[in-house]
Amino acid sequence: MTYCLFCKMVNGDIQPDVVFESDDVLAFHDIDPKAPVHILIIPKRHISTLNDLDEAELGGQL
Numbered sequence: 001m002t003y004c005l006f007c008k009m010v011n012g013d014i015q016p017d018v019v020f021e022s023d024d025v026l027a028f029h030d031i032d033p034k035a036p037v038h039i040l041i042i043p044k045r046h047i048s049t050l051n052d053l054d055e056a057e058l059g060g061q062l
C-alpha cells in the first residue's frame with residue numbers, strides 16, 4: 001500500500017496547520033506558500049491518479 005506525504009498528514013504522522021477537516025477531506029496551509037493565502041485541500045483517501053477515482057467521486061457526489 002502506498003503511503004505518501006499526504007497520507008502521513010491524514011494519519012497524523014505529520015501535523016499540518018489544518019484549517020478545515022471533514023470525513024472526506026483535509027485542508028491545511030501549504031508549508032511553502034506561493035501566495036499570501038495558500039491552502040491545500042486533499043482527499044483523505046489515497047488517490048494516486050485521476051484514473052483511481054471511483055464513479056461517485058467523478059460524478060459529483062463528493
Ligand SMILES: [Zn+2]
Nearest residue numbers: 003004007046
Ligand atoms: Zn497517500
